[in-house]
Amino acid sequence: MSENQLIRGTMILTASIFISKMLGLIYIFPFTAIVGHDGLALYGYGYTPYTVLLSLATLGVPLAVSKFVSKYNALGDYRTGQRLLKSGLIVMSITGFVAFIALFFLAGPIANQVLDPDSLEGNSVSDAVFTIRMVSVALIIVPIMALIRGYFQGHQSMGPTAISQVIEQIIRIVFILALTYFIIDVLDGELGTAVGFATFGAFVGALGGLAVLLYYWKKRWTGLQKQIEESTVDHQIPLPKMYKELFAYALPISFVGLSIPLYQTVDLLSFNEAMMGAGFSQGIAETYYASFTQASHKLILIPVAVATAMSLTILPTVTSAFINQETERLQRTITQTYQIIFFLTIPAAVGLMVLAEPSYAALFGMDDFVIGSEVLRSYAPVAVAFSIFAVTASLLQGINRQKYAVIALTAGLLFKAIFNGIFISLFEAQGAVLATGIGYLIAITINVWAIGKFASYNYSFIFKRLLLICSFSIVMAIVVAFLSYGFQQLIPLESRWNAMFILVITILSGAIVYMNMSIRSGLAGQILGHRFDFLKKE
Structure with missing residues (x-):
């Protein structure tokens, strides 16, 4: 072929x-x-x-x-x-x-x-x-x-x-x-x-x-x-x-692919019981459960799906570069993969945090949107962790060190299983989000260390890129939060259509602000590569 x-x-x-x-x-x-x-x-x-x-x-x-x-x-x-x-x-x-x-x-x-x-x-x-x-x-x-x-x-x-x-x-x-x-x-x-x-x-x-x-x-x-x-x-x-x-x-492929379902299994077996132990009725506990494991989860998977799809075309290169001992090419590919993930998922997660109320109300209706937006705001940052874990696990597979991804997942999952009920009793529904987030951070730390060690990867450049992307995302978040607040004074969140109008306007505004800063700084063109030469700063 x-x-x-x-x-x-x-x-x-x-x-x-x-x-x-x-x-x-x-x-x-x-x-x-x-x-x-x-x-x-x-x-x-x-x-x-x-x-x-x-x-x-x-x-x-x-x-x-x-x-x-x-x-x-x-x-x-x-x-x-x-x-x-x-x-x-x-x-x-x-x-x-x-x-x-x-x-x-x-x-x-x-x-x-x-x-x-x-x-x-x-x-x-x-x-x-x-x-x-x-x-x-x-x-x-x-x-x-x-x-x-x-x-x-x-x-x-x-x-x-x-x-x-x-x-x-x-x-x-x-x-x-x-x-x-x-x-x-x-x-x-x-x-x-x-x-x-x-x-x-x-x-x-x-x-x-x-x-x-x-x-x-x-x-x-x-x-x-x-x-x-x-x-x-x-x-x-x-x-x-x-x-x-x-x-x-x-x-190894199967176990790493089970990461999200295994975390959700922990919630399936412990969430409702812990919430009822914290004083909630079963009906309210189920509403929180539905928002956390289904509705909000589906929303945060949108940036994860986009980032993963964009990076899939890069990852196969890692294997051949590693096997052929092309160190420079391997470093370049890993850097590009990290950059794409950060560039796409961080602003999306920040946007979901800021626009939690109109997002949930517009997409899932006004029923229980207060509970749903509360969960979504705390859960949105975990989208970045999902993306990084998936990509770092694939990178480890590319350099034939997939066992570290399995070790990482096991460590994170153990933390989730041990502390999920405890965190829920202390922080209610946000406790389950916190247990998931920390579990993934533990797993990511192990993956990132393994890539640095076995691919001899230096993270100094990526940290600089991460700082720049976070800075742009914060500026975008300030603009979007200001617009959302202003529109909600004129058009209260009393109907799904009002929420949809505010959501569309603020998302477009946020995208324009973020891409404008990225293009003017040359960041967008450098990260997205030759297929997007028109984004490069002249």
């Missing part, structure tokens, strides 16, 4: 990941309008354990299979990759079914841990059990789909993965919104029934994604068989040795 084709494939996959993530962020706004914060909390009770079990069932398979197949294809051995696919389909079917059974029967214990069976307000235990069991069905087929995607990627064919991801997400979202609206607004049905069927959308969407992959499989069957027949080598690797190599790739 030519370099241009490889770059094109990487860009297609990056675009699909970005589109899928943005769709996954945007649909939560109309969904919340239909089911409210009680429904949003119930949805989180199902999806958080599902995400963890899915990651355990797939074990980082797509990327690991991609690396494995690509390696042996490059050696002229296409049969080994096919053997992995055939045996892997059986393995993924088994792990998926085991994960389904586990989550189905753990639904009761999880629901009873999360909710008070004797509470007369908020969601019921039976609704939570129903929701968890409905989403568990998707575990039967999603691991199989992950394996097929990895196989196509190993053949440097990114289209099947890209298109199936987008189709899966679209079908899932349409199913969720249409069915919840129909059950609640047309049939006047129960909230628990509507949310339970909404989580079943994961299974329906997966069927759509699998159909796309099977279409591509049928379409490319002849070409794949021809490659196998023309194989010049057959390593005849025993299956145990094959899977040992595969899991050596997969386990």
